Amino acid sequence: MPIAHHLLLCATPTKALCGDPALGAASWERLKTLIRSLGLEDPDRPAGVVLRTKADCLRVCQNGPVLMIWPEGILYGGVTPERVERIVHEHVIGGRPVQEWILRRTPFVACEDEAAASEPETGMAHPGAKNGV
């Protein structure tokens, strides 16, 4: 089962260092509903499945809630349910990151063993391979 994207959101962190937990929880609910309703969790999806994780803290702790998207390594800040909608449609489905909400980029860097292999163990596509990022 190929993995197209993995989305991690610091929705309700224990210490709530970067944002309003109520906003994080609402964003998480929107993310879950949207991914399900769009069929992005379907293991037979030709473009690959989209995984989502409610993370405690992504070690950014500013301008949150923060949403990290792999394999591009893009971190979005100030996430709201409305922003989730646009990010999923434009970035995850359309392959065009929403530039104005990007906090930072953490590009995928393969270790030496992975670099020698034809594909990373995760089965994720190399950043930019599909989306031109």
Ligand code: FES
């Ligand atoms: S609490 Fe959101 S990144 Fe740390």
